[in-house]
Amino acid sequence: SAVISQKPSRDICQRGTSLTIQCQVDSQVTMMFWYRQQPGQSLTLIATANQGSEATYESGFVIDKFPISRPNLTFSTLTVSNMSPEDSSIYLCSVVLGTDTQYFGPGTRLTVL
Amino acid sequence: DAKTTQPTSMDCAEGRAANLPCNHSTISGNEYVYWYRQIHSQGPQYIIHGLKNNETNEMASLIITEDRKSSTLILPHATLRDTAVYYCIVRVDGLTGGGNKLTFGTGTQLKVEL
Numbered sequence: 001s002a003v004i005s006q007k008p009s010r011d012i013c014q015r016g017t018s019l020t021i022q023c024q025v026d027s028q029v030t031m032m033f034w035y036r037q038q039p040g041q042s043l044t045l046i047a048t049a050n051q052g053s054e055a056t057y058e059s060g061f062v063i064d065k066f067p068i069s070r071p072n073l074t075f076s077t078l079t080v081s082n083m084s085p086e087d088s089s090i091y092l093c094s095v096v097l098g099t100d101t102q103y104f105g106p107g108t109r110l111t112v113l
Numbered sequence: 114d115a116k117t118t119q120p121t122s123m124d125c126a127e128g129r130a131a132n133l134p135c136n137h138s139t140i141s142g143n144e145y146v147y148w149y150r151q152i153h154s155q156g157p158q159y160i161i162h163g164l165k166n167n168e169t170n171e172m173a174s175l176i177i178t179e180d181r182k183s184s185t186l187i188l189p190h191a192t193l194r195d196t197a198v199y200y201c202i203v204r205v206d207g208l209t210g211g212g213n214k215l216t217f218g219t220g221t222q223l224k225v226e227l
Contacts, residue, residue, distance in 0.1 A: 001159070031213055042200075043157065043217040092156050096213050101147075104156035 002027045002097055004105040012111045013083055020079045021108045023093035028073035031096040034066070037107070038089045046091075049076050083112045117201045122222040125195075131188040133221050135201030138182040144205055146177060147215070148186045150197040150223075157200065157217075160186065191225045198222050 003026040013019050023032065034046040046066055047057045055068040070076045080087050090107045097103055118136040125131040137146065147162040161168055161175045163184075168175045174187040188195055200220040204213075 004156075033213075033215075042219055043215075045214055045216075048214070090154065094156075094215075100213065101159055101162065102213065102215055103159055106156045107154070109154070 001103050002029070002095060004093065004095060004103060006091075006093060006105040006108050008108060009106065010109040010111075012113060014113055015084055017083055018079055018081045019083065019110060020077050021091050021093075021110075023076045023078070023105055025074045025095050027097070029095040029097060030073065032070065032076045033094045033102065034068060034076075034078045035092045035094065035104075036089045037092065043092065046078070080110065083110075085112045088112045117203055117218055119199075119201050119218065119221045121219070122224065124224050124226060125188075125191045127192055127225055127227055128190055131186075131191040131195065131223055131225065133186040133188075133199050133201075133223065134183065135186070136183045137201070137203045140181050140203050141205075144203045146175065146181075146184050147202045147204065148173070148175065149200045149202065149215075149217075150195075151200070151220070152194075152197040160199075191223075193225050193227070196223060196225045 005024045007022045032049045035043045037043045045058050046061045047055045049055045049068045049070040051070050051073050067079045088111050090109050092104050092107045094102045094104045145162050145164050148160040149157040151157045161173050163175045177184045198220040200217050202215050
C-alpha cells in the first residue's frame with residue numbers, strides 16, 4: 001500500500017465560497033480518483049484524474065463545480081466551487097497501486113453553512 | 114459492473130468468526146470480487162479480492178462459490194475494532210478494461226460486541 005494524505009482533514013465554509021482539497025501520495029501513481037460521501041450515504045465517484053490528461057467526470061459532476069488538477073504523479077487537488085449546504089460531505093481521494101487495487105486517503109470532512 | 118446484494122447489518126460476538134455474505138448473481142467471467150471496509154468517518158480500507166479461487170491474507174479469507182454467484186468474507190476472530198461498514202464490489206480488472214472504477218453499494222454494517 002501507500003501513504004495517502006489529505007489536507008485539510010476538515011473545514012467549515014460559508015455558502016458561496018470555494019475550497020481546494022489536496023491529496024498527496026508517497027509514491028508515484030498514474031491513476032487517482034476523487035469520491036464524495038454525503039451524510040449517511042455510500043461513496044460516489046466524482047472523477048478520474050490521470051497525470052497528463054484532463055480529468056474525466058462522472059454523470060452528475062461537472063468541471064466548473066469540481067475542477068481538478070493533477071500536476072504530477074504524487075499530487076492532485078479537487079476544488080469545490082461556489083459551495084452550498086448540499087456540498088457538505090466527506091471528500092476522498094484514492095490511488096491505484098500494484099495489481100490494480102485502489103487505496104483511499106483519510107478523507108476531508110466539509111461542512112457548508 | 115455487476116450489482117451486489119448484501120445484508121444491511123450483522124452482529125458478531127468478539128472472538129467469533131464473522132461471515133459476511135454477498136450475492137453477485139450477474140457477475141461476468143472477467144469480473145473480480147473486491148471487499149473494502151469503512152470504519153466510521155475514515156477512508157475505505159482494502160481487505161481482499163479474488164476472481165474464482167478462495168483467497169486468504171492477514172486480514173480475512175474470501176470464499177467464492179464455484180458458480181461465482183456469491184461470496185463470503187470471513188473475519189476469523191472478530192474484535193471490537195472490526196466494527197465497520199463492509200462493502201462487496203464487483204468490477205472488471207482495470208488492466209483489461211473498466212477503468213478501475215469502484216461502484217460502492219450500501220454495504221453491511223457489522224457490529225462486533227462483547
